[in-house]
Amino acid sequence: MSADSVQVAILGAGIAGLGAAHRARQIGFQDVVLFEARASAGGLLDNFTIDGFRFDRAVHLSFASEPEVRQIFDLTPYLTHPADANCHEDGRWLKHPVQNNLYPLPAEEKVALIKSFLARPARLDGDNYEQWLRHQYGDGIADRYPIRYTRKYWATSARELSTTWIGNRMRRAELDEILYGAFTSETPNHYYTKEMRYPKRGGFKAFIQPLIDASDIRFDHRVERIDTVRRLLTFANGRRVSYDVLVSTLPLPLLTTMCADVPEAVRECSGTLRATSLDLISVGFNKPLVKDLWFYIYDEDLLASRAYSPSVKSPDNAPTGCSSLQFEVYSRGTDPRHASEDLVVNTRLALRRMGIASDDDILFIDHRRLPYGNVIFDRGMEARRDEVLAWCETVGIRSCGRFGRWDYLWSNQSFLSGYRALDDLT
Numbered sequence: 001m002s003a004d005s006v007q008v009a010i011l012g013a014g015i016a017g018l019g020a021a022h023r024a025r026q027i028g029f030q031d032v033v034l035f036e037a038r039a040s041a042g043g044l045l046d047n048f049t050i051d052g053f054r055f056d057r058a059v060h061l062s063f064a065s066e067p068e069v070r071q072i073f074d075l076t077p078y079l080t081h082p083a084d085a086n087c088h089e090d091g092r093w094l095k096h097p098v099q100n101n102l103y104p105l106p107a108e109e110k111v112a113l114i115k116s117f118l119a120r121p122a123r124l125d126g127d128n129y130e131q132w133l134r135h136q137y138g139d140g141i142a143d144r145y146p147i148r149y150t151r152k153y154w155a156t157s158a159r160e161l162s163t164t165w166i167g168n169r170m171r172r173a174e175l176d177e178i179l180y181g182a183f184t185s186e187t188p189n190h191y192y193t194k195e196m197r198y199p200k201r202g203g204f205k206a207f208i209q210p211l212i213d214a215s216d217i218r219f220d221h222r223v224e225r226i227d228t229v230r231r232l233l234t235f236a237n238g239r240r241v242s243y244d245v246l247v248s249t250l251p252l253p254l255l256t257t258m259c260a261d262v263p264e265a266v267r268e269c270s271g272t273l274r275a276t277s278l279d280l281i282s283v284g285f286n287k288p289l290v291k292d293l294w295f296y297i298y299d300e301d302l303l304a305s306r307a308y309s310p311s312v313k314s315p316d317n318a319p320t321g322c323s324s325l326q327f328e329v330y331s332r333g334t335d336p337r338h339a340s341e342d343l344v345v346n347t348r349l350a351l352r353r354m355g356i357a358s359d360d361d362i363l364f365i366d367h368r369r370l371p372y373g374n375v376i377f378d379r380g381m382e383a384r385r386d387e388v389l390a391w392c393e394t395v396g397i398r399s400c401g402r403f404g405r406w407d408y409l410w411s412n413q414s415f416l417s418g419y420r421a422l423d424d425l426t
C-alpha cells in the first residue's frame, strides 16, 4: 500500500494532541491530522455510558487558570464545586487533609499523634518521600496516613519515591493547624484550589469538544512503527503515512519500542520508566445516595485508594433519582494487581463498610482498566526521562502530554504541553 502524506502528524487525540493541533492551525498549517488508536477522542478525558449513567475515565475536575485553556474550557457552560474532600479510615470519616482534621479520633490517639508530630526530626535527612513525610508530620501521622496511602495510590513504597512531584499537592504541617483540627471539626479548607469546575452536560470531555470538532482525526489508527529517517508512520490497520512534522503524545516507554534507531542507552533509560495503571470500578445506584464529590480511602483491605461521584459532579451524569460512584484502584506497571471479580467483591465491601450503600441499592458494577495512570517518581527518574526526551528531539519527535513528557500533568498542563510543542515553528 502506498503512503499518504500529511504536513503535521499528531499521535494521540487526547487533550495534548488536540492542543498541538489547535496551535498548528493557529500558526497556519493547513494539513494537520491526528491519529488516534481508539474509536473516539479525548484520551483520559473521554467517558463511557452504562444504562444512562455517564462515567469519566477517572475523577477529572478542572481548576485551570491559564488564559489559553480558559478560552476553550469556558465556551462550555459549567458548574462549580467547593474543593471539600473527606477521608475514610476504619469506619470513621475525617476531613481532608487528615493531619489537620484529627477531631473524630479518640483523645488518646490524638495525643499520641500530636506528641509524635512534636518529636519529628528537625532536619530533613535524605531525599526520599518517606523521610520527607516523617520530617513533615512525625512518625505517628506519617505511618498511619500518607505512608500507608502511598502503598495504595502509588503502588510503591514511600522510600522509593523522590519528592520532586510534591509541589502544592501536600499541605505542609503547622502546629496551629494540627491542634485546631484536633479540637474542632470547624476547620478551614486548605486544598490547593478553592473551586473545581465541571461541564453542566456531557461529562468532562465537553470542555474539549470545541477542539475535537475543529480537528481532523483519523480513528482506529494505532501507530505501530515510526521511521524517523524516512519520516514514515505505519499503523496497525496497514496504512502508512509520511509526515513533515511529528508530534507524539504516546507514553515514552511505548514510543521507544516503535522506533528502530533508538540508541541502547536511551532504550535502557526508557525501559526503567514506570507508571501506575488504573482499575476503574463504576457503580450505579437506584437512589440519590451519594453526597461527597470525592473521598480518599485509607483502609488497606479496601483496594480503592479514592472514589468520586459522577452524579455529584453533574446531575447530567445519572438518570433522575439515581446516583453514581467510581472507585480507583492502582497497580504498578501495566499488569493488574487484582482480578476483576475480586475488585467487584471488594467494592461491595467498601460500600457497606463506609455506610454508603447496601447490595439492594446497586444497579450495576462495571470494571475496566486504563494502562497508564500516574507517572511514578522513583528516585532519579527525571534524569533517565530527560535522556529519552533529548533523543526524541534529535530525531524530530515532539513529545508532549502527560505521558509524552512523563510528568504529573493536569489536563490544563497537558493541553499547554501540546500547545507549546510547535513554538519554534511560529
Ligand SMILES: Cc1cc2nc3c(=O)[nH]c(=O)nc-3n(C[C@H](O)[C@H](O)[C@H](O)COP(=O)(O)OP(=O)(O)OC[C@H]3O[C@@H](n4cnc5c(N)ncnc54)[C@H](O)[C@@H]3O)c2cc1C
Residues within 6 Å of the ligand: 011, 012, 013, 014, 015, 016, 017, 035, 036, 037, 038, 041, 042, 043, 044, 045, 058, 059, 060, 061, 062, 063, 221, 222, 223, 224, 249, 250, 251, 278, 328, 372, 373, 374, 400, 401, 402, 403, 404, 409, 410, 411, 412, 414
Ligand atoms: C486518575 C487520574 C485523575 C486525574 N484527574 C484530573 C483532574 O481532576 N483534573 C485535571 O485537570 N487532570 C486530571 N488528570 C490528568 C489528565 O487526565 C491528563 O493530564 C490528560 O488527560 C492527559 O492528556 P494527554 O493527551 O497527554 O494523554 P491521553 O489522554 O492519555 O491521550 C493520549 C492518546 O493517545 C492515544 N494512543 C495511545 N497509544 C496510541 C498509539 N499507539 N497510536 C495512536 N494513538 C495512541 C490514546 O488512546 C489517547 O487517546 C487525571 C489523570 C488521572 C490518571
